[in-house]
Amino acid sequence: MIPAPFEYKRADSVDEAIQALSGEPDAKLLAGGHSLVPLMKLRLARPSLLVDISRLSDQKYIKEDGDAVAIGALTRHHDVANSEVLQELCPIVSYAAGEIGDPQVRHVGTIGGSVAHADPASDMPTVLVALGAEMVVRGPGGVRNVAAGEFFKGLFEPDLATDEVLTEIRVPKTAGRGWSYLKFHRRAQDWALVGVAALAQNGSGPSVALTNMADRPVRATGVEEELAGGADPAAASQRAAEGTSPPTDAFASAGYRQELVKVLVRRALEEAQSR
Amino acid sequence: MAITEKFVGQSVLRKEDASLLTGQGSFVDNLTLPGMLYLAVVRSPFAHARIVKVDVSKAREMPGVVGAWSGEELAGEWAGPLPMVWPITEDIKTSDHWPITRDKARFQGDGVAVVVAESRGIADDAAEVVAVEYEQLTPVLDLEEGAKDGSPLVHDELGTNAVVHWSHGGGGDQGVFDNAPVQLRLRYEAPRITPSPIEPRGALASVVPAMGEFTLWTSTQIPHIARVTLSGTTGIPEHKLRIVAPDVGGAFGAKLNVYAEEALCLALARRTGRAIKWIEDRSVSYAVTAQGRGVIHDVEVAATEEGKLLGFRVKELADMGAYFQLLTPGIPELGGWVYMGPYDTQGYWYEFTGVMTNKAPTDAVRGAGRPEATYVVERAVDALARHVGKDPAEVRRISFAPSHAEAKPSLMGLQIDSADYLPAFERALELADYDQYRKEQGARRESGEVKQIGIGLSSYIEMSGLAPSNILGALRYAAGGWEAAQVRCQPSGKVTLNIGTSPHGQGHDTVWSQIAADELGVHPDDVEVLHGDTSISPLGMDTYGSRSISIGGAALVVALQKIKDRARTLAAHELEVAEDDLEFRDGAFRVQGAPEKVRTIPELAASAWTAHDLPDGYEPDLTAIATWDPKNFTWPFGTHVCIAEVDTETGATHLLRYVAVDDCGVVMNPAIVDGQVHGGVAFGIAEALYEEILYDEAGNLVTGTLTQYLVPSAVEMPAFELDRTVTPSPTNPLGVKGIGEAGTIAAPPAVVNAIVDAVSHLGVTDVGKPATPERVWNAIREARGGGA
Numbered sequence A: 001m002i003p004a005p006f007e008y009k010r011a012d013s014v015d016e017a018i019q020a021l022s023g024e025p026d027a028k029l030l031a032g033g034h035s036l037v038p039l040m041k042l043r044l045a046r047p048s049l050l051v052d053i054s055r056l057s058d059q060k061y062i063k064e065d066g067d068a069v070a071i072g073a074l075t076r077h078h079d080v081a082n083s084e085v086l087q088e089l090c091p092i093v094s095y096a097a098g099e100i101g102d103p104q105v106r107h108v109g110t111i112g113g114s115v116a117h118a119d120p121a122s123d124m125p126t127v128l129v130a131l132g133a134e135m136v137v138r139g140p141g142g143v144r145n146v147a148a149g150e151f152f153k154g155l156f157e158p159d160l161a162t163d164e165v166l167t168e169i170r171v172p173k174t175a176g177r178g179w180s181y182l183k184f185h186r187r188a189q190d191w192a193l194v195g196v197a198a199l200a201q202n203g204s205g206p207s208v209a210l211t212n213m214a215d216r217p218v219r220a221t222g223v224e225e226e227l228a229g230g231a232d233p234a235a236a237s238q239r240a241a242e243g244t245s246p247p248t249d250a251f252a253s254a255g256y257r258q259e260l261v262k263v264l265v266r267r268a269l270e271e272a273q274s275r
Numbered sequence B: 001m002a003i004t005e006k007f008v009g010q011s012v013l014r015k016e017d018a019s020l021l022t023g024q025g026s027f028v029d030n031l032t033l034p035g036m037l038y039l040a041v042v043r044s045p046f047a048h049a050r051i052v053k054v055d056v057s058k059a060r061e062m063p064g065v066v067g068a069w070s071g072e073e074l075a076g077e078w079a080g081p082l083p084m085v086w087p088i089t090e091d092i093k094t095s096d097h098w099p100i101t102r103d104k105a106r107f108q109g110d111g112v113a114v115v116v117a118e119s120r121g122i123a124d125d126a127a128e129v130v131a132v133e134y135e136q137l138t139p140v141l142d143l144e145e146g147a148k149d150g151s152p153l154v155h156d157e158l159g160t161n162a163v164v165h166w167s168h169g170g171g172g173d174q175g176v177f178d179n180a181p182v183q184l185r186l187r188y189e190a191p192r193i194t195p196s197p198i199e200p201r202g203a204l205a206s207v208v209p210a211m212g213e214f215t216l217w218t219s220t221q222i223p224h225i226a227r228v229t230l231s232g233t234t235g236i237p238e239h240k241l242r243i244v245a246p247d248v249g250g251a252f253g254a255k256l257n258v259y260a261e262e263a264l265c266l267a268l269a270r271r272t273g274r275a276i277k278w279i280e281d282r283s284v285s286y287a288v289t290a291q292g293r294g295v296i297h298d299v300e301v302a303a304t305e306e307g308k309l310l311g312f313r314v315k316e317l318a319d320m321g322a323y324f325q326l327l328t329p330g331i332p333e334l335g336g337w338v339y340m341g342p343y344d345t346q347g348y349w350y351e352f353t354g355v356m357t358n359k360a361p362t363d364a365v366r367g368a369g370r371p372e373a374t375y376v377v378e379r380a381v382d383a384l385a386r387h388v389g390k391d392p393a394e395v396r397r398i399s400f401a402p403s404h405a406e407a408k409p410s411l412m413g414l415q416i417d418s419a420d421y422l423p424a425f426e427r428a429l430e431l432a433d434y435d436q437y438r439k440e441q442g443a444r445r446e447s448g449e450v451k452q453i454g455i456g457l458s459s460y461i462e463m464s465g466l467a468p469s470n471i472l473g474a475l476r477y478a479a480g481g482w483e484a485a486q487v488r489c490q491p492s493g494k495v496t497l498n499i500g501t502s503p504h505g506q507g508h509d510t511v512w513s514q515i516a517a518d519e520l521g522v523h524p525d526d527v528e529v530l531h532g533d534t535s536i537s538p539l540g541m542d543t544y545g546s547r548s549i550s551i552g553g554a555a556l557v558v559a560l561q562k563i564k565d566r567a568r569t570l571a572a573h574e575l576e577v578a579e580d581d582l583e584f585r586d587g588a589f590r591v592q593g594a595p596e597k598v599r600t601i602p603e604l605a606a607s608a609w610t611a612h613d614l615p616d617g618y619e620p621d622l623t624a625i626a627t628w629d630p631k632n633f634t635w636p637f638g639t640h641v642c643i644a645e646v647d648t649e650t651g652a653t654h655l656l657r658y659v660a661v662d663d664c665g666v667v668m669n670p671a672i673v674d675g676q677v678h679g680g681v682a683f684g685i686a687e688a689l690y691e692e693i694l695y696d697e698a699g700n701l702v703t704g705t706l707t708q709y710l711v712p713s714a715v716e717m718p719a720f721e722l723d724r725t726v727t728p729s730p731t732n733p734l735g736v737k738g739i740g741e742a743g744t745i746a747a748p749p750a751v752v753n754a755i756v757d758a759v760s761h762l763g764v765t766d767v768g769k770p771a772t773p774e775r776v777w778n779a780i781r782e783a784r785g786g787g788a
Helices: A014-021 A036-041 A077-081 A084-089 A091-097 A103-108 A111-117 A123-131 A221-228 A233-239 A254-274 B017-021 B057-061 B120-128 B223-234 B260-272 B282-288 B328-335 B370-388 B392-397 B421-431 B434-447 B469-474 B508-520 B548-575 B601-610 B670-689 B742-762 B773-783
Strands: A007-010 A027-030 A049-052 A062-065 A068-072 A134-139 A142-147 A152-154 A165-172 A179-184 A194-199 A207-211 B037-043 B049-055 B065-070 B111-117 B131-136 B162-167 B182-193 B202-208 B213-218 B241-244 B276-279 B292-303 B309-321 B347-356 B451-461 B483-489 B495-499 B527-530 B582-585 B588-591 B594-599 B622-628 B637-647 B653-663 B720-724
Touching: A014 A027, A014 A049, A014 A134, A014 A165, A027 A036, A062 A084, A068 A084, A077 A091, A077 A103, A077 A111, A084 A091, A091 A123, A091 A179, A091 A194, A111 A123, A111 A165, A123 A165, A123 A179, A123 A194, A123 A207, A179 A254, A194 A254, A207 A221, A207 A254, A221 A233, A221 A254, A233 A254, A254 B773, B037 B120, B037 B260, B037 B282, B049 B111, B057 B065, B065 B120, B065 B260, B111 B120, B111 B260, B162 B328, B182 B370, B182 B670, B202 B260, B213 B223, B213 B260, B223 B241, B223 B260, B260 B276, B292 B370, B309 B328, B309 B370, B328 B347, B328 B370, B370 B392, B370 B451, B370 B742, B392 B421, B392 B451, B421 B434, B421 B451, B421 B637, B421 B653, B421 B720, B434 B451, B434 B742, B451 B742, B483 B548, B483 B601, B495 B508, B495 B548, B508 B527, B508 B548, B548 B582, B548 B588, B548 B594, B548 B601, B548 B622, B594 B601, B601 B622, B637 B742, B653 B670, B653 B742, B670 B720, B670 B742, B742 B773
Parallel strands: A007 A049, A027 A049, B037 B276, B213 B241, B309 B347, B495 B527, B653 B720
Antiparallel strands: A062 A068, A068 A165, A134 A142, A134 A165, A179 A194, A194 A207, B037 B111, B049 B131, B065 B111, B162 B347, B182 B292, B202 B213, B202 B276, B292 B309, B451 B637, B483 B495, B483 B622, B582 B588, B588 B594, B637 B653
């Protein structure tokens, strides 16, 4: 309940945050705190320093930017869920944001915090992988853009150096593409047992990504191949578990997840095609 | 002016909510005393391990740490072990349960050392540097394996883990189990659950060293029982120990107990001369607070070919956990009187074996024994209906016991106070549109839809109002089951009630005020209800087992009657008439035939207080005290109906409807009764679908936080549709029966029966509890012969 001792510093800018992180390999950024603080209270996370960026108001935005919508990393899930820009130009993102946690979590937790935590059971990373979104990362050496498919390197392992800050998430406009995000969970507030993000075929190929089926969000490449070859959702979904390595935990076995994912992929594709 | 309005039976708003809902309540963790220190307990990471060495020296050296001690170093603090007050058989095997273990850690979370420090954070930091050397032992985790000879032992000195065997002894004709035309053998298991009160436990002990006086504020259901038992553990004389239960944020049985940390706070306050506070984290609560259920039942059902029930013969294995807590061995037995349900049977048998395991202790959790029993009976009735090819409603209908308004002996040996099962049953079916859902079920089966619906019934009877003291004595329980109330009419017209029950969310302040208001002709707002402090309400047996209204309420009625008798004497004196010429009507004493001659109780209270002109020998002040020992339990009953939709591709269950028709006798406050049913049903649905304590094969708790242990929220609940029938209890002057546990007792089989019913046409006959999507999915797959 009481975290181990730590230092605390509030950053007034991203540059200041990067500076504070430099030379403190055990430092952690604090945004909404909804992933980090529970781990600290259980003393499973013991950062030496917390760099608080939660009040950087210039990092909270959602705006149209060419072919993409740019989302500031400190934008709250609630604001992502209720963004008219996203609802019109990339509705799968706003919908999935509304599926995260519960209202209290969504009002405090941020999209950047959720993405940088790289939890394979989280909803937003899967959606970003399905979309082929881009992460904008700033560090002492400047800015670099990372494709979502490369950003999630493993369990709780984002492509972020200890002195880098995720500042923006850029999602492509999907107007006209059918979409679906199906989250299967026991209680409304829970992480997904299994989740499926699907974007229907429309010029750019069909894409399907899976939540909680490996140590990171993964594309269902077998399903995508079948769809590209003209298979219907029922047939394509039979390959949904291919290459996956889901966990066995208190909620479900890996074997059940591998069967469940086939049903969910089929349903997600059907929903995406009907939208 | 007399208040003529009547309040009993009205949904009077809860008086206690104004403070609770605006954050002005006072819970243990809100309390701060000068010089207060914080206790942290060093807990075993292993389920079963010998303690080789405990080194607290590093902790002692930390700045801000006042002391750190091993179990061995604290051994001299104890006048006795922690209390277990229900040795239910003569040959029960028990071992001493010390607040800090000295020899072995017997479950993950068992306390092995303590630290006290100037802040909670420092105490936690220091607890981390206490070095404990363990020699790991094989843990006992499986009930059936643990009960066998040759199993590793939780308590070496007992020579077995099967430490208690209790047999009801049987009732009626045992021949039905060999001769009945239909005989079914079934097995049901219920996992462990944890009560999850919103406020975890907490304790704060203060001491006046010069006087040897101690006060313990503790989040408890049982200040009175805690006082006498903690006196025994700590050696603090009972008259020097005051226990206060301030606002208590829920309990569900978790706080019907006396725990190590309460004894530790007292002992360490004595040792340091300073106040000591301990607050339970949620993860500690899940690791160490007494859990419930954890049982395996083997059931034999006897019936006719038409499906009329003839008897249940039940043998249970019950997980006691690592230590006996306050009531542990008696909990299964509390269910041991209702394994016939509301049915008219001919043969009865129940016995259980309690097995020690290297898991957290078990004890009472809402319903305590009766949910276990009702689950078995109601699941078995549905199994019988499938077996004989009848509608489960019809099997129940032909099996219900006849109604009775006065107490009547039952096959299981106790008397049931009053019963009328069929009207509640028929009303529930009507409210749930039973026949219509049967038709829809048929249509969906016909068309082979992915989502199938099922209808689950649960008709229950339960034993509430614990308990007649003579029966408790016969059952070897160490205390009585009576209750106490004191009434004082204040000189300004206000009324103070000191009651022996100790609420933790039930609404006693409101309901006791309603009762007093009606009896005395005052407004409920003019009544103050005091409880939960052994200095303020020194008499009583506290709150658990749905006992407060039927026993405590009865004690209050007797005390109010005494007040009215004394007030009548004074009224007759002042009005210069004979007592027989007075009637108490419209809230005041009135002279028959002379309506202008009136005395209200507030007027008489003022006279009794000034004492200027009292009858000869009349004691000043209008006050009275009464105790009440019930002659019988009360026996609530009812029928619940659950309509569930099951996704046959994923195993997910969605509850479409939930109907509950309960009979708890006369209703004091309908809104509070509805609230109890809502909470009880939600608790039962949680048990049916979500909650399960899991340990891994090494005895590590897997479901140690609210992330893994799935307490559902309002979002997961269907709207509850409630109705009632009213069959007064002849056992108490209010005609009431308990209602705090009924929902929890009825709901689990209603929900699981609905799920099984939804997929029974696919060949499914059982789904384990909780009926998780994976369990449902597996059941369907197995019924279809292994292929999904």
